[in-house]
Amino acid sequence: MDREELFRKVSVENEKKMVLLVLDGLGGLPLKGKTELETAHTPNLDLLAAESELGLSHPIAPGITPGSGPAHLSLFGYDPLKYEIGRGILEALGVGIVVGKRDLAVRGNFASLENGLISDRRAGRIATEKNREIVAFLNEKIKKIEDVEVRLTSGEEHRFVLVLTGDGLSDQLTDADPEAVGLPIMYANAKTEAAAKTARIINLFVDRLTAELKGFHPANTCLLRGYAQYPAIPSLKELFKLKTAAIAVYPMYKGLAQLVGMDILETGRTIADQVTALQKNYAAYDFFFVHVKKTDSYGEDGNFAGKVSVIEEFDHWLPAILELLPDVLVVTGDHSTPALLKAHSWHPNPVLLKAAYQRPGMEPAGKFSEKKCAAGILGNFPAMDVLPMMMANALKFKKYGA
Amino acid sequence: MDREELFRKVSVENEKKMVLLVLDGLGGLPLKGKTELETAHTPNLDLLAAESELGLSHPIAPGITPGSGPAHLSLFGYDPLKYEIGRGILEALGVGIVVGKRDLAVRGNFASLENGLISDRRAGRIATEKNREIVAFLNEKIKKIEDVEVRLTSGEEHRFVLVLTGDGLSDQLTDADPEAVGLPIMYANAKTEAAAKTARIINLFVDRLTAELKGFHPANTCLLRGYAQYPAIPSLKELFKLKTAAIAVYPMYKGLAQLVGMDILETGRTIADQVTALQKNYAAYDFFFVHVKKTDSYGEDGNFAGKVSVIEEFDHWLPAILELLPDVLVVTGDHSTPALLKAHSWHPNPVLLKAAYQRPGMEPAGKFSEKKCAAGILGNFPAMDVLPMMMANALKFKKYGA
Numbered sequence: 166m167d168r169e170e171l172f173r174k175v176s177v178e179n180e181k182k183m184v185l186l187v188l189d190g191l192g193g194l195p196l197k198g199k200t201e202l203e204t205a206h207t208p209n210l211d212l213l214a215a216e217s218e219l220g221l222s223h224p225i226a227p228g229i230t231p232g233s234g235p236a237h238l239s240l241f242g243y244d245p246l247k248y249e250i251g252r253g254i255l256e257a258l259g260v261g262i263v264v265g266k267r268d269l270a271v272r273g274n275f276a277s278l279e280n281g282l283i284s285d286r287r288a289g290r291i292a293t294e295k296n297r298e299i300v301a302f303l304n305e306k307i308k309k310i311e312d313v314e315v316r317l318t319s320g321e322e323h324r325f326v327l328v329l330t331g332d333g334l335s336d337q338l339t340d341a342d343p344e345a346v347g348l349p350i351m352y353a354n355a356k357t358e359a360a361a362k363t364a365r366i367i368n369l370f371v372d373r374l375t376a377e378l379k380g381f382h383p384a385n386t387c388l389l390r391g392y393a394q395y396p397a398i399p400s401l402k403e404l405f406k407l408k409t410a411a412i413a414v415y416p417m418y419k420g421l422a423q424l425v426g427m428d429i430l431e432t433g434r435t436i437a438d439q440v441t442a443l444q445k446n447y448a449a450y451d452f453f454f455v456h457v458k459k460t461d462s463y464g465e466d467g468n469f470a471g472k473v474s475v476i477e478e479f480d481h482w483l484p485a486i487l488e489l490l491p492d493v494l495v496v497t498g499d500h501s502t503p504a505l506l507k508a509h510s511w512h513p514n515p516v517l518l519k520a521a522y523q524r525p526g527m528e529p530a531g532k533f534s535e536k537k538c539a540a541g542i543l544g545n546f547p548a549m550d551v552l553p554m555m556m557a558n559a560l561k562f563k564k565y566g567a
Numbered sequence: 568m569d570r571e572e573l574f575r576k577v578s579v580e581n582e583k584k585m586v587l588l589v590l591d592g593l594g595g596l597p598l599k600g601k602t603e604l605e606t607a608h609t610p611n612l613d614l615l616a617a618e619s620e621l622g623l624s625h626p627i628a629p630g631i632t633p634g635s636g637p638a639h640l641s642l643f644g645y646d647p648l649k650y651e652i653g654r655g656i657l658e659a660l661g662v663g664i665v666v667g668k669r670d671l672a673v674r675g676n677f678a679s680l681e682n683g684l685i686s687d688r689r690a691g692r693i694a695t696e697k698n699r700e701i702v703a704f705l706n707e708k709i710k711k712i713e714d715v716e717v718r719l720t721s722g723e724e725h726r727f728v729l730v731l732t733g734d735g736l737s738d739q740l741t742d743a744d745p746e747a748v749g750l751p752i753m754y755a756n757a758k759t760e761a762a763a764k765t766a767r768i769i770n771l772f773v774d775r776l777t778a779e780l781k782g783f784h785p786a787n788t789c790l791l792r793g794y795a796q797y798p799a800i801p802s803l804k805e806l807f808k809l810k811t812a813a814i815a816v817y818p819m820y821k822g823l824a825q826l827v828g829m830d831i832l833e834t835g836r837t838i839a840d841q842v843t844a845l846q847k848n849y850a851a852y853d854f855f856f857v858h859v860k861k862t863d864s865y866g867e868d869g870n871f872a873g874k875v876s877v878i879e880e881f882d883h884w885l886p887a888i889l890e891l892l893p894d895v896l897v898v899t900g901d902h903s904t905p906a907l908l909k910a911h912s913w914h915p916n917p918v919l920l921k922a923a924y925q926r927p928g929m930e931p932a933g934k935f936s937e938k939k940c941a942a943g944i945l946g947n948f949p950a951m952d953v954l955p956m957m958m959a960n961a962l963k964f965k966k967y968g969a
Contacts, residue, residue: 522908541941545946546629550630555630566647567635
């Protein structure tokens with residue numbers, strides 16, 4: 166029996182409410198002796214930590230730095246090495262596209278073609294504004310190829326996502342990208358017989374796009390690479406019998422939540438707005454994923470003080486969440502983003518779990534921090550165990566075996 | 568190489584003695600700030616803990632509450648998700664039946680039949696005494712069907728276990744149970760061709776039993792559900808080259824020990840009796856599993872003080888065990904049974920390992936407790952690693968690889 170079979174077998178529904186608060190990139194590294202979390206003034210988190218189970222979680226495995234995709238899958242209870250979410254899907258999610266079961270998402274670049282040869286693989290990194298104009302133009306001109314619907318969405322600069330919608334599409338294709346300048350357009354080849362139709366559509370699309378952009382410069386052709394279909398991932402409803410909702414601001418996280426079957430709740434952009442959304446929808450779901458992005462953004466910018474201030478803002482709003490009296494509450498990150506590294510890192514996430522049937526640990530009183538979590542009763546554990554532990558604490562798991 | 572291959576490869580025999588002391592359901596939750604273990608006065612355990620390696624073990628996985636079957640398999644070194652022990656086998660073990668390789672164990676209820684329809688699926692929950700009378704009567708009347716031996720054993724109230732013994736039996740059958748009242752007897756159907764014979768025997772048995780009980784009331788027919796064959800599980804001898812014995816009072820635990828090839832030693836019902844059995848047989852084996860049941864029983868009853876008193880009784884006898892100078896001694900639970908929850912729980916087990924070549928941790932001196940174990944040098948780990956760690960400490964594992 167694998168872990169998903171196990172979850173399906175032991176999960177039961179009840180009225181208890183669970184809230185998973187994710188501060189993206191929460192974990193950090195010390196600057197002048199203190200991490201971002203240790204530097205932040207967090208009276209509410211500190212108080213909560215004193216009566217919670219604490220630990221450190223590894224998003225993927227010790228030493229592995231995750232992207233947002235696998236890090237969130239792990240937090241949602243999935244084995245992040247079992248489900249690979251194609252780059253095309255993540256790009257699509259990142260620009261706010263909902264990818265369905267009949268869709269094929271493809272990453273694309275606008276590129277420059279001169280005398281039949283690719284001269285710039287990024288079309289001089291055209292402005293995003295310009296990209297939007299071209300995409301609007303192309304979406305008017307090319308709506309369908311054979312029986313397959315075609316839709317482009319702009320990314321930043323020269324990037325776009327192409328979504329094909331139709332029956333019998335496949336991601337078993339080679340890239341339509343020569344991978345170097347000075348070469349002609351490279352067409353896609355089917356790797357399997359079943360992918361022949363998709364390869365034909367892709368190549369017809371490249372020709373149509375190049376014809377429509379004839380005379381334009383520098384963006385007058387495209388490169389396509391990275392195909393991805395909707396991943397066959399069981400929903401949280403299927404695995405855990407949960408009615409789930411996400412309160413996230415950024416498209417990527419809404420998309421990831423949608424992949425596992427969460428309803429996406431409307432919210433404004435501030436933490437205060439997100440708390441309001443939680444309050445408003447609290448009766449309707451039994452699991453909420455609340456995603457705070459800016460901790461990670463500041464971490465990536467190397468802005469230590471900025472990250473500290475977001476943690477403090479979150480701490481300010483924590484009591485409003487606690488007033489809802491969730492049966493199980495978790496505060497954690499999806500991965501660490503130390504301002505010192507200006508990047509995601511492999512350092513495990515601080516985890517705080519507050520519930521009724523918890524066992525106090527021996528960690529010293531005081532500041533909620535990475536180091537206090539390391540001394541916590543939960544120890545070091547895989548992040549994919551967070552959701553099962555929440556389920557247990559909500560009494561939503563029955564006994565396994567007699 | 569999987570873990571079992573690894574164990575077979577590195578295990579060696581030597582003269583060292585290992586004792587695994589299992590206090591069923593040992594782990595708890597605090598009442599007035601202290602768990603059962605923290606409340607108990609345990610001077611001997613406390614002293615031992617100060618010179619032992621400590622940790623917390625997860626029987627199955629974080630968040631998963633185990634039944635006794637998988638929890639013990641895990642303690643015996645098996646992956647509890649690899650070997651599923653059918654409900655029929657556990658019921659059989661629970662009433663003291665030894666299930667062998669040619670046996671098929673089936674769970675049954677006596678039920679009531681009126682005018683050809685099932686009117687009560689539990690025959691009015693007849694008294695266990697009455698059940699025993701009926702079973703004795705039936706065992707006289709029905710000894711064999713075709714070439715298959717038939718034997719019934721009484722359970723509590725309306726429950727019994729049927730064991731068929733013969734060649735070519737299969738558990739691939741549908742239940743002989745309509746699952747509702749107001750319906751006629753439901754016969755078993757073979758799910759595979761190989762199960763055709765077993766289905767025929769089962770259905771002939773139902774008819775014979777119903778014919779023999781004609782005129783009786785309320786128990787005048789039966790429902791059969793849950794078939795199980797002897798699980799194909801390698802013995803501890805095969806995996807670890809160990810000569811093993813169990814000192815347990817309750818049939819279920821003797822049965823589980825027997826499944827993995829342990830000899831079952833005679834013992835009285837008290838902890839003192841069990842210690843005597845250990846002393847008497849100490850020369851003859853190199854691994855002893857000693858099972859103390861009442862910690863769990865009181866936990867299930869919500870009897871906090873009762874559980875505390877069993878822990879104290881155990882502590883009283885601990886020095887007599889230590890006098891045997893076992894080379895490796897472990898004190899742990901199979902799972903937690905907090906009196907607060909009146910049930911098994913997901914909370915990890917305190918583990919104490921005492922051996923010659925151990926590494927002291929940094930946990931503070933004082934009371935042996937869950938929280939002290941959480942701070943122990945062994946950290947949080949899967950319970951199926953307990954036996955390998957005992958093997959290592961007994962120098963019964965040679966080096967893996969060159």
